[in-house]
Amino acid sequence: MKNRRRPHVATLPGLATAPRVQPPPPDARGRRPPEAPPGPARDGGTAASRRRALERLRAAIVECRRCPRLVAYREAVAATPPRRFRGQTYWARPLPGFGDPEARLLLVGLAPAAHGGNRTGRIFTGDESGAWLFRALWRAGFANQPTSVHRDDGLRLRDAFVTAALRCAPPANRPRPDELAACRPYLVEEVRLLRRVRVVVGLGRIGWHAYLDARRALGLPVPRPLPAFAHGALTTFEDGVTLIASYHPSQQNTFTGTLTRPMFQRVFRTARRLIEQAGAVTRSRRGPTADAAARPR
Numbered sequence: 001m002k003n004r005r006r007p008h009v010a011t012l013p014g015l016a017t018a019p020r021v022q023p024p025p026p027d028a029r030g031r032r033p034p035e036a037p038p039g040p041a042r043d044g045g046t047a048a049s050r051r052r053a054l055e056r057l058r059a060a061i062v063e064c065r066r067c068p069r070l071v072a073y074r075e076a077v078a079a080t081p082p083r084r085f086r087g088q089t090y091w092a093r094p095l096p097g098f099g100d101p102e103a104r105l106l107l108v109g110l111a112p113a114a115h116g117g118n119r120t121g122r123i124f125t126g127d128e129s130g131a132w133l134f135r136a137l138w139r140a141g142f143a144n145q146p147t148s149v150h151r152d153d154g155l156r157l158r159d160a161f162v163t164a165a166l167r168c169a170p171p172a173n174r175p176r177p178d179e180l181a182a183c184r185p186y187l188v189e190e191v192r193l194l195r196r197v198r199v200v201v202g203l204g205r206i207g208w209h210a211y212l213d214a215r216r217a218l219g220l221p222v223p224r225p226l227p228a229f230a231h232g233a234l235t236t237f238e239d240g241v242t243l244i245a246s247y248h249p250s251q252q253n254t255f256t257g258t259l260t261r262p263m264f265q266r267v268f269r270t271a272r273r274l275i276e277q278a279g280a281v282t283r284s285r286r287g288p289t290a291d292a293a294a295r296p297r
Helices: 047-062 068-079 128-139 177-193 205-217 251-256 261-294
Strands: 105-109 160-164 199-203 234-236 242-246
Touching: 047 177, 105 177, 105 205, 128 251, 128 261, 160 177, 177 205, 199 205, 199 261, 205 242, 242 261
Parallel strands: 105 160, 105 199, 199 242
Antiparallel strands: 234 242
């Protein structure tokens, strides 16, 4: 019997696996998060149908009130903002993913910040973590500008999509396992619909684990034992997708020097190189005739 090719994994000891949790119950209106259909994430439909599905998913996420603790917290924060944000109207709702529906780079973070995304209405927007992230994406050619201050500031991502394990700001930035479980189907559906993704950056251990859990839910290959989380570590799966581990650009990490700008920028240079390599392989398999036929006349 032919042995299956094992994924290449850069590993370090000492990572505990995430706890297994039961699917979340319906919310007060009897609705459940969208269930990921069986089969691989590459089964996708047309680009137009995937865009429409992402829009429907966005609408479902924004309306979600499944976790009472998170709903109460995000709304309380909006009702009593700090002085520097008084007079601003907070978004105070869950945040969908943001970016290019045809992205080859997917970024998975932890959750919106109470006075960042929960205020501005866009993931990683309006706080120092977002300032670090979008400047790095801009330098690597994935964004049209280096700043992200509000959902209507003109920011556009090219070939990149940013999302999170949790869609509401959690108290003290500490989500509970049941809250992460309630949000998991949203990430699973995004992974399923973003069929062109070749590189994933897990921003922090929770975001990194969330992507692995999404792969498992979709029946995609996940290595056993799981790789260890370490900044810059690469895991290449059997389907050709590469997962890059990165420290989260939180102030706790950036102010202490745990994560520096050169360290963070290297993550996105690596992502760009891997995407270009994957594109070169795809073009070589298609051949010059196919490429010439695909060119606009």
